[in-house]
Amino acid sequence: MAKIKINGKELEVDPKKNLLEASISAGFDVPYFCWHPKLGSIGSCRQCAVVKYRDENDKVGRVVMSCMEPASEGSIISTDAPQAVEFRSNVIEALMTNHPHDCPVCDEGGECHLQDMTVMSGHTTRRYEFEKRTHKNQYLGPFINHEMNRCIQCYRCVRYYRDYAGGDDLNVFSSRNRVYFGRANDGVLESEFSGNLVEVCPTGVFTDKTLKKHHTRKWDLTTAPSVCVHCSVGCNTIAGERYGSVRRIYSRYNEQVNGYFLCDRGRFGYEFVNSDQRIKKYIIPAATEGVTKTTAFDFIAKALKGKKIVGIGSPRASLETNFTLKQLVGSENFSIGLSKLDYQLAKLAVDTLKNGSVKSPSLKEVEQSESVFVLGEDVTQTAPMLALAIRQAIKNLVKPKADKAGIPQWNDAPVREVIQSAHGPLHIAAPVATRLDDVATTTYYNAPENIARLGYAVAHYINNKLVLPSGLSEEVKILAGKIAADLMASAKPLVVSGVHCKNEDIIKAASDVATALKEAGKSVSLSLTFEESNSFGVVLIEGKPLEVLFDDAKTAKAEILIVVENDLYRRLSKERVDSCLSQFEQVIVLDHNCTSTTKKATVILPVGTFTEADGTFVNQEGRAQRFYQVFVPESDTAESWRRIAELAKAIEKPVVGESFFDFTKAVANSIPQCKGINGIAPPPDYKIEGQKVPRESHRYSGRTAMKANINVHELKPAEDLDSPMSFTMEGFHGEAPSALTTSYWSPGWNSVQSINKYQIEVGGALHGGDPGLRLVEPVVKGTYYQSIPDAFKVSSKGLVAVPVYKIFGSEELSAKAPAVKERSGEAFVVLSTADAVKQGLKEGETVEISMGNQITSMNVIIMKELAEGLAGISAGYCGVNPELSEVSFKK
Amino acid sequence: MLTAEEIHEIKEEFHLYPYKQAACIEALKVVQKHRRWVSDENVKDLAGLLEMSAEEIDSVATFYNLIYRKPVGKYVILLCDSVSCYIMGYETVLQHLERTLGIKYGETTKDDRFTMLPVPCLGTCDHAPAMMVGKDLYRDLTPEKIDEILNSYK
Amino acid sequence: MERPLTKNIRPDGKPVFIKEYESLGGYQSVKKALKMQPKEVTELVKKSNLKGRGGAGFNTGLKWSFVPMEGEFEHKYLVANGDEMEPGTFKDRLLIEGDPHQLIEGMIVTAFAIQADEGYIFIRGEYAYAADVVAKALAEAYEAGYLGSNIMKTGYKFNLHLHTSVGRYICGEETALLNSLEGKRANPRAKPPFPQVSGLFGQPTIVNNIETLCNIPHIINNGVEWYNGLSLTPGDGGTKLFGASGKVKKPGLWELPFGVTLRELLEDYAGGMQDGLKFKGCLPGGASTDFLVAEHLDIKMDYASVAAAGSRLGTGTMIVLDDKTCPVGMVLNLEHFFAQESCGFCTPCREGLPWTEKILRKIEEGKGEMKDLDILQFHTKFMGPGNTFCALAPGAMAPLQSALKYFREDFELHIKEHKCSWK
Ligand SMILES: Cc1cc2nc3c(=O)[nH]c(=O)nc-3n(C[C@H](O)[C@H](O)[C@H](O)COP(=O)(O)O)c2cc1C
Ligand code: SF4
């Protein structure tokens, strides 16, 4: 720790930080642009000027950029010395010479870092009287809008996009006051993390197109803390609504999970909430008259009387929903909504983390790893933010190089110059080329069996008591040896795998590698991906696989099926689901969007999406996280757990609890692994200074006029009995506990940069700790699986299908969002060059594929990396048979 | 498409640097030597050759004033517009060039022979005003001299 | 008077190639230096009081001594800065074109002193002829065994390459130059770390001006005492290339001892002002130095004296302003240059210089107002040293602030008369 003095105040700070970080952490407002806690300093904007004094006797001092000065022992600075204040105001004046005064029509208005800094710097009067430079804007795809005239040349966009996220199709062009930030030509930004530009850009150059079309201000959004529903990473978000439509997703800072950022699926996938496929009414297809809630429940009460009921939950529904359904139908009659194979995989992954000796890391811990081995995953497509974290991790090995040269880590450009393109070891074994290959040390493309075998070989080279798979080629042995050596050479290796190859042996091999590293004394972690937002959670709830439930229901002659938030056609083949559903008298489906399953329903009950529901998910780390209802929809949609409880009441089989908190407590009390989840956020009766936490800002506008078409008297706002938050602007406007952050705001800080004010120190943990609760921790002694599969053999009958995931397209809910749909394209089949030649197929051609009994047309993609004998099938795409089998081509 | 000759010349430059991306500027120069200027298509081709994105190449290309990203004539006239030449009256030279060639800065003559661009100090201030035509330097310019010089470029 | 730097240079400027160079005593310093310890060479150069001729005037040997001599490095680099784009500067061209082996010889010795194994000669793109000359000289030097992996059979290795640039003044700034050499945009780099520690490709690097490097052989050959004796100013070792451009009778370039007076330069060497013109002022060392005026004519041309007069020796090539040339127009021309050449990285320079240029144009066109002078004055502070990322913008403000001091009435005249009276 270094003793320094800021504005006369003595402070103890980390000398590895710079003076800007130290000042902000100490609560002083110093304006800045080019610095960002995750990107470090480059000193280009000159906005963070302070006066630095040589010693106590120096009364004059000199202006320095606080972001470029180390917080070294004895530093004395003033953030409010007149020279500094004046210079900062002059910098704003200079920036403003070219910045258009279009705040009233700019989408950043009201949450603009430039606006904030302008006010903070005190610059008010304009002296510049010449023309402003103008630029052409570019089309950047369905996510991001480009308005270059607003640029203040802070270079953050390119530093984020290129240096941090590894994208290469955004850059800075030209020089002097013509510098331009964009693509070489108009076109879609290719990075899967482009949406963060919206938050990284301090002005309105890069804005969210999905928000822009609504023309909504930040302060007019009703917002609540949420958790992303589009993959198992569980990034923290803030969802915002106005006039009944959800209008944007913003990242909610959580140091342990997503930090400052989100992936584009998480940010732009939300529009399924506003989809015209939304179910907002009670539907009984056979009914002759209009259906209301009462008639629907009457119908159900009658139809269910004395009948045997089975229920199917869902890995995309909350713990509370699954648990309540299980209560209603009983354990014997409950499925968690996964096929046998998917259940086995998910359970294996959970058990591995639960019973193994290796910790599942938070993304922050992933970022701190020093070597990485990925087995069987294209992480960018299946758990995108994990991929972004891995990208940061491999920069670690080279950091000592900067240390050696005496360059502090925040001094971004020099660190980069020392490091050049070098990075730490990343080894990837996957069936197809992945989006992290550009930074991979080695890649191994092969069939899942062979990936598992490589994994076991690596485990063997770490611990030679473990079996070396027989029949490995010299090449694979050398590769395995190299991977093992790299993992052993670092103190913090990371092994990544998951369920997406649909192969248990890969997970087991990954676990064995991790366990071997653990035994070798390494501070190793094992990160496993799951398919959905609550896959981990439903495994903890437990139930039967779908096939078993259906078989048992048949034997037991169950008449009624309740399906909650699950499209069974994504789990099993069409044939099978069709026949299974036909065995029931009634199929009652609770969902928020139309699916193939709702088409078969005899009763449909509308339920809320994540924005109209409270709930708890467990992410792939094993972290339970709470999400909250954002707004009260006009239609009668409620959380599934509430609906199930109502249904239970209607058939006089009541379940425990009424309010959200009752169900959360019930889960916590009944499922050992879920102990404590009721404590991850304050209870509904929690109040600060006697008030609730408001979902609307103190500047929320139009409230009295919004419903004037219905009643000129302002309607009584909805009450929230389930959470300590209000649906209105009434409440406590200070800082709430971290789990209840509805938006970021602090006096003078209207932009997302105000996150600084919510952290213990900039870039660190939130006040009171980051929300969420880890449900599994490693045991002391792990065991090995050692289940080595036979090598993959090219089949003479046809090609063997392996699933191939796409960030845009494979996931069910986001695929319904128009912007994501624009990026997802059609179903496809990936073929090796050799097989394409054999089949006489060309890239881009459409071909009829038969899998099982189903025939689908798919676009051909030829990939030289794919092993012969495999066919990569676009997973999760509409019409694709989810039961993998052999693939043949229909001529 | 880059020609075999261009590719060969670019690859020759690789060994001067620890990695080939560092030869980016050299590669741009090679293309420009053969084609007078660098087109969008050339940028893409270079990107393939150097294993960089078009954005990375173009970011560099557009920074430097002697890399031409728009077509230029057979000879580029670089007229010094810096201080010594200013004092020594380069403006009359400029006017003479404009009148004779019928072009302004940034333009190319109809016969595609000359493009005229301003250039910062050519480092021959004791013989101002000065200009370059292609690789050749001309100093102590007067309108008469200019006519002679232009005539020698066919 | 000895003129070591230019003694080989022919009146017609045609290059001296290796045979002739060797016959004139060339490459002796390499033989001598390779027998010394690298640290001894550095020490010698430090004591010689050779100061960097690129403009900043930092002790060259001292700069070398910051290069780490212990530890393992992939490479160490030496770079000759031949960007020479500072308006009014035309000295390095002469040295490269006239006597290329002197530069190469200086670089071999310098490389040895810092134990560099790779070197580049960075020459601005417009110096096409100079580049041809250097290319030929390099080939000769390799052929003769002065360069390569076993220099003069001593086992010492130094490879030297030519890099021709593609424009932009900022490439002359040593860290921007390194980015440019790496094939990147020529934005300056943050200091610290200094290039001596982390320079080209992240390795220890020395960047020296061409003229600086050309001094090295002579220091090695003739010793510190001799070298210091060349100068009239104690503390500034050696000779300096001085030049004059503008409306003087005999514009040109001369190798002279430090400490000649400005008047001697102007009157004895440059032949005085052209007939009918009066000396109004001059920029003593290129475009980014402050004006000196008649009252300064008797100052000595050395680093300290010029600084004491409120300017900088800079590159030593002065630009003379006469009384028939509009000072506002001249400053406008300068600021136009700087605004064009800003790299666009930091705010004050990128935004401030175009603004400055626009105001000057407004005044020159007769549309100026008195408040514009305040804004100009403000900019000279706003873009002062320390406020910008590199020294380009502070350099740009030097002629402006001094013009506002010495030629204020000329600015005011434009404003009062709503026109430029020199046109
Ligand atoms: C904007 C700018 C332009 C420069 N241009 C040159 C140049 O053209 N040639 C040069 O030798 N030094 C130039 N310098 C100085 C270099 O940064 C550096 O100090 C010099 O090359 C070091 O060599 P020396 O120590 O031998 O003087 C420039 C500096 C700045 C700030
Ligand atoms: S002062 Fe700033 S903008 Fe100007 S050249 Fe230097 S770094 Fe670039």
Ligand code: FES
């Ligand atoms: S934040 Fe310090 S210079 Fe930009």
